[in-house]
Amino acid sequence: MIPSTPLRLKPHFAMATVLVGLGIMLPAIHGQEHFEKITKAFFQSHCLRCHDSEKQKGEFRIDNLSTDSSNPIVAEKWAEIRFRMNAGEMPPPEEPQPTARALGEIVEVISKKLREGAAARMSRRGPVQHDRLSRQEYAHTVYDLLGVVFDVEAPGAFNEDPRWQGFDRIGAMLSVAPSHIERYFKAANTVIDLAFPDTAPPSKLERKSPGEGKRQLLQLGEGWSFDLKHPGRYRISIRASGLPAFTGRIPRLSLWHRHHNRSFAGMDLATAENDPQTIELEGLFPAGTYEIRNHARTQRHANGSYKLFRNQEVDANQPLASLKSPHPAPWTKVVDEEGRPVMPLLLVDWIEIEGPLINEIDQAKRKHIFPTTRGDSQQIKAGLHRFAERAWRRPVEAWELDRYVKLIATEQDAGESFQASFRSALASILVARRFFHLEVGSPNEQRIELNDFELASRLSYFLWSSMPDERLFEAARKGELRSPRRLAEEADRMIADPKIERFLDTFPRQWLQLHRVGMFQPDPKLYPEYDPWLEESMVLETLAYFEQMFREDLPLREIVDSDWSMINSRLAIHYDLPPPHPPHLTRYELGPDSGRGGLLTHAAILSLTSDGTRHRPVHRGAWVSEAILALTPPPPPPNVDPLEPVAEDKPKRSIRSKLEAHATDPTCVSCHQRIDPLGLAFENFDAIGRWRETEIVHGGRGDHPPVDASGRLPDGQPFNGPSEFKKLLARDARLADAFLEQLATYALRRVMTVDDIEQLQAISRSPQAGGHRLRSMVRQLVLSDLFKQR
Amino acid sequence: MRRGPSRADDHAPLHPRWIRIALLALLMGGHPTPALAAPAVDALKDHRPKPGIFPPPGAGILLNGDLVVSDPMNRRGALRSSQHAPRHYFAMLPYGMVWYHGAPADVRDIPPGTHLHGRFLLPLEGEEETISPPSKGNATSRYNHAIRLEDDVSFYTRQNRAWKVIGFEQGGGPAPRRKLSVEPVGPSIEGGLNKPTLFDIDDSTRIWKNRALVDRDQIEPGLEVQVNLTWGPFDSLATTDVWLDETSLAACQEIQRQRHLRLIRSRFLPGWIDAVTNHDTGGGDVTVTLFGGMDPSLYREIRQDQRPKICDAANTLRTWSYHQEYSVRGNTLEWHETEDPPPGSSGIQLRIRIPQMLDGFRPGRIVRLKGPWTYVLLPADEWLASPEEYEQSSKLRLP
Incomplete structure (x- = not known):
């Protein structure tokens, strides 16, 4: 329905299927000669006028296209031609249209040609594939391996991983440079030292309080800091009152990490001034300086000298209303003329930090590795073996450990203690490529199917972003994992495990490219309401929405169209909705006039394509195409003139009208016709996702232009506004195919190609896919043949 | 004159x-x-x-x-x-x-x-x-x-009055002084001298002509002059300055105007808050009327700046500590000017949007606005450093 120019392909066989279903007999197709005869004749009649050597419309030329379908690049081009024809995009309406029979015939011969080349294309892959773990997967893996919290984002740890369309786990993208090895070495030593220290840091209970009889007043953006010297599991208790502003805006208490520059935990807090609440947070925390922060505005306001002059302790018995100075004072305003808070406020009584906590589950991960008897070679080998099998996620032969045993001896000869030498051996196991790579394939064998251990890792890195647990290893050892029943059991068990949170956080972040939210900070002069808590809330909404859909196994169409969302009090202000009860992120039924519903109207999605000053309809369209339809539009040609601002003496013009005047070149038009409607449908939302009826245009004269969110899809279907557009999109059969392609890209750690299409469609159309319900589709992908293959 | x-x-x-x-x-x-x-x-x-x-x-x-x-x-x-x-x-x-x-x-x-x-x-x-x-x-x-x-x-x-020189006289009595005899030219003024008058004049009197000091013999009968006065014996008034022409007065006026500009650009333009709208994120809109009696160029500069800084001030117009730092920058949203404002008012009212309100931004309180002016650190004895200091400054302390 909404085609574009894909690099990633999404061909449809619908038309061919229909033709065959109608009993139209296609001629027998045999040989290269027949292929060339059919395609050349068709191209001559319908295609070459635009795609020959001269015109090359859309930068696509087919008059000299090779027919060697064993070449992956050639195959991709043929797959694209098939896709265009199936989608009804080509030939375009103004060109002579082929008969259904001719169209069916050419689709069929191209499909056959692509199938013929598939085996040859697969054989071009190397025998062993090494996919490096992303840094996030590394962190999860060392925690599940040893119960160690390793901060991969700490200074000097790991760099951010490169992304491909949001995914940071694509094998082809994650290269290993010499600098990586150095960092892996450092990381391994740190991890092993934390797991097996000579002296473990003692668990302590510390309390931080303001002065006697005082409470710490935190205005918006203010924090009260404390340090965690060691990473690990902590229990943090905070006693505080949260005072809503005079408008009802509720304070957000956030546990903020200064280096990571993000919140690790938090809650909306609305209490009476004299009725504080004790909040308890327990979890894994990296070392560093934290702040109990009244979370909202945390950065210097680019608009001016944003400062907080009043950072103070107040008397515990002093009513806040008294903080109205009777005379001029160099402080920020806390209460209004009636003594009510002018902003959400926190009054903190104390913070208690307990940790690092000794956790039995984490301790158990380290058992039976370190020899209890110094120098006992049996224990050394057993310990290394147990550790290496879990670290490398596969059976380990005794000879593979010889070098590590020798290393212990060498280190001791050099004067190191036994403990230090053994730790060096363990660290060396973590520096081995087998640890930080997922290895798939065998050196002397050209196989497509994964073995049991490879399958166990694929499953665990898909759902848990980490190594398999003991039960999964056990199933692999017994050779049971390839049985559909056992695989389904394991998948269900893993989905029910708390570690599924990692999938529910990581996959939507990567699929929807949520890392782009806030990448270009909205200009405070234009969007003074934008603040970090709003930005965080935006992302939380989308993640919670996905989680809700997953846990309730909701139909995929609700990705784009629904009558609910996950709203907190901050988002309710942003969306101009009545506040939710309770105020924290909760399922919220949207009214028919809310203009919201579905991911596409989430502020996170609407803002991630903005540039900090204005919304960008073309970028929005490209995002919808890429993320929702799995169609990657081609990049814009070089040297495209930017849109000029409206001159002061000219009437105000909308971005839309400027775009329409801008894209006059026929080559540009062909792409923009497909991309722009997908973005223009959301013209009712500004750069930070607020609803609007008129577009605020800076510069120019006259009234601000009214929003026009109407459009027409490439197949001709008209829509007027985001609601109608979403309904059209929700009915599109390609929604499920595209989602599955994204899911498979994440799971298989590679870009889907023309060779995966048939399998993806088979999964999507299988009755077990559960009517395209979200969790069912995840499960079905796990059970598919594709999941078990390289 | x-x-x-x-x-x-x-x-x-x-x-x-x-x-x-x-x-x-x-x-x-x-x-x-x-x-x-x-x-x-x-x-x-x-x-x-x-x-x-x-x-x-x-x-x-x-x-x-x-x-x-x-x-x-x-x-x-x-x-x-x-x-x-x-x-x-x-x-x-x-x-x-x-x-x-x-x-x-x-x-x-x-x-x-x-x-x-x-x-x-x-x-x-x-x-x-x-x-x-x-x-x-x-x-x-x-x-x-x-x-x-x-x-x-x-x-x-200001009230269009000058003094016409009659001549010089020599006074008598226990402290004989030379007198400048003048008569008023122009309208009768409430609170002013409205009759012919004798002012003391001696060698301490500065006599201005063009842009220079001149000798007393330049004061000729019939000239229209302006004078500044001070104490004289026996409740007389003595001249400190006599301006013989408009050029000389304009020169002194300009020197004072420049001194005034320097003062206000470093201490900021005063006004008070007519109204406040608090936002619920700590910011808000304040409506300020600027006080009168300032050089018009200062108002223009504030208007052209569009992004004045604003700080809290006492009724003495003293500001707090590093007043540049204890200021917040706003965006001017509206600017209104009225004709014939009441005494003390400039007739200029502006509405400013501020990302961070200060405690003193309340109706009736005094503020000072900084235009596009150079950063100046005030002498420490001039600023208010603490509530105690404010209390001390709130009453006249006799010398």
């Missing part, structure tokens, strides 16, 4: 007319008659200034005298109106205006001893304790908040 002939010896007692009437009434053995104290006049005279409201024209009383006490930091001082009169202590109202050499000024610009004309009102509501009542008070002492102070040259030129 306006000038006029004649001579008079009524320059010594400078009591306002109403005091003379009151004294006459007392001498007659009774209270002022109803006819002499009409309710409307009394209401205007006894107008009680309120924060956020400018007084009506003509409110309060006129007094004149030499500046004998000056507390420039707090914009306070005292006038001595005659040889034996008690000091008249005063504080400038926040919007009180000072003029010197015909240009906007501050209390700090006026040398002690300068003879000044002022309009004084009852204390601003809430400021009743600022000036302690003198032990020997008189009827005028309670009018101790000035809305306007000006030297003679400012006072008379």
Whole structure:
């Protein structure tokens, strides 16, 4: 329905299927000669006028296209031609249209040609594939391996991983440079030292309080800091009152990490001034300086000298209303003329930090590795073996450990203690490529199917972003994992495990490219309401929405169209909705006039394509195409003139009208016709996702232009506004195919190609896919043949 | 310059007319008659200034005298109106205006001893304790908040008055002095000298012509001159300056104007808050009326800046600590100008959106606005550093 120019392909066989279903007999197709005869004749009649050597419309030329379908690049081009024809995009309406029979015939011969080349294309892959773990997967893996919290984002740890369309786990993208090895070495030593220290840091209970009889007043953006010297599991208790502003805006208490520059935990807090609440947070925390922060505005306001002059302790018995100075004072305003808070406020009584906590589950991960008897070679080998099998996620032969045993001896000869030498051996196991790579394939064998251990890792890195647990290893050892029943059991068990949170956080972040939210900070002069808590809330909404859909196994169409969302009090202000009860992120039924519903109207999605000053309809369209339809539009040609601002003496013009005047070149038009409607449908939302009826245009004269969110899809279907557009999109059969392609890209750690299409469609159309319900589709992908293959 | 002939010896007692009437009434053995104290006049005279409201024209009383006490930091001082009169202590109202050499000024610009004309009102509501009542008070002492102070040259030129030189005379008596004989030229002025007058003149008098000091022989009969005055023996008035032409006066005026610009650009333009709209994220909109009596270029600069900084100030106009740092920058949303504003007001009202409100941004409170001006660190004794210091500064401290 909404085609574009894909690099990633999404061909449809619908038309061919229909033709065959109608009993139209296609001629027998045999040989290269027949292929060339059919395609050349068709191209001559319908295609070459635009795609020959001269015109090359859309930068696509087919008059000299090779027919060697064993070449992956050639195959991709043929797959694209098939896709265009199936989608009804080509030939375009103004060109002579082929008969259904001719169209069916050419689709069929191209499909056959692509199938013929598939085996040859697969054989071009190397025998062993090494996919490096992303840094996030590394962190999860060392925690599940040893119960160690390793901060991969700490200074000097790991760099951010490169992304491909949001995914940071694509094998082809994650290269290993010499600098990586150095960092892996450092990381391994740190991890092993934390797991097996000579002296473990003692668990302590510390309390931080303001002065006697005082409470710490935190205005918006203010924090009260404390340090965690060691990473690990902590229990943090905070006693505080949260005072809503005079408008009802509720304070957000956030546990903020200064280096990571993000919140690790938090809650909306609305209490009476004299009725504080004790909040308890327990979890894994990296070392560093934290702040109990009244979370909202945390950065210097680019608009001016944003400062907080009043950072103070107040008397515990002093009513806040008294903080109205009777005379001029160099402080920020806390209460209004009636003594009510002018902003959400926190009054903190104390913070208690307990940790690092000794956790039995984490301790158990380290058992039976370190020899209890110094120098006992049996224990050394057993310990290394147990550790290496879990670290490398596969059976380990005794000879593979010889070098590590020798290393212990060498280190001791050099004067190191036994403990230090053994730790060096363990660290060396973590520096081995087998640890930080997922290895798939065998050196002397050209196989497509994964073995049991490879399958166990694929499953665990898909759902848990980490190594398999003991039960999964056990199933692999017994050779049971390839049985559909056992695989389904394991998948269900893993989905029910708390570690599924990692999938529910990581996959939507990567699929929807949520890392782009806030990448270009909205200009405070234009969007003074934008603040970090709003930005965080935006992302939380989308993640919670996905989680809700997953846990309730909701139909995929609700990705784009629904009558609910996950709203907190901050988002309710942003969306101009009545506040939710309770105020924290909760399922919220949207009214028919809310203009919201579905991911596409989430502020996170609407803002991630903005540039900090204005919304960008073309970028929005490209995002919808890429993320929702799995169609990657081609990049814009070089040297495209930017849109000029409206001159002061000219009437105000909308971005839309400027775009329409801008894209006059026929080559540009062909792409923009497909991309722009997908973005223009959301013209009712500004750069930070607020609803609007008129577009605020800076510069120019006259009234601000009214929003026009109407459009027409490439197949001709008209829509007027985001609601109608979403309904059209929700009915599109390609929604499920595209989602599955994204899911498979994440799971298989590679870009889907023309060779995966048939399998993806088979999964999507299988009755077990559960009517395209979200969790069912995840499960079905796990059970598919594709999941078990390289 | 306006000038006029004649001579008079009524320059010594400078009591306002109403005091003379009151004294006459007392001498007659009774209270002022109803006819002499009409309710409307009394209401205007006894107008009680309120924060956020400018007084009506003509409110309060006129007094004149030499500046004998000056507390420039707090914009306070005292006038001595005659040889034996008690000091008249005063504080400038926040919007009180000072003029010197015909240009906007501050209390700090006026040398002690300068003879000044002022309009004084009852204390601003809430400021009743600022000036302690003198032990020997008189009827005028309670009018101790000035809305306007000006030297003679400012006072008379503003009202289109000059002095015409008659000639020189040699005085007699126990302290014989040379006298400059002049007569007023121009309209009769309330609170001013409206008859021919003798001013002391000697070698300390600066005589200005063009852009230079000249000898006394340049003062010729028939010239229209302007003068500034100070104390003279036996309640006479002595000349400190005589301007013989417009060029010389304009030069001095410009020097004072530049001094004023330098002061305000470093201390910021004062005004008060008419209204406040708090946002619920700590920011808000404040509507400010700028005080009058400033050079027009300062208002223009604030307007052109569009993004003034704003800080909290006391009624003395003193600011807190590093006032540049204890300021927040806003965006000017609206700018309105009204014709014929009340005394003290510039007639300019602007609405500013501020990302971070300060505690003092409340209706009726004083603020100062910074335009596109160079960063200046104020002398530490000038700023308010603590609430205690504020308390100390809130009352006149006698020298």
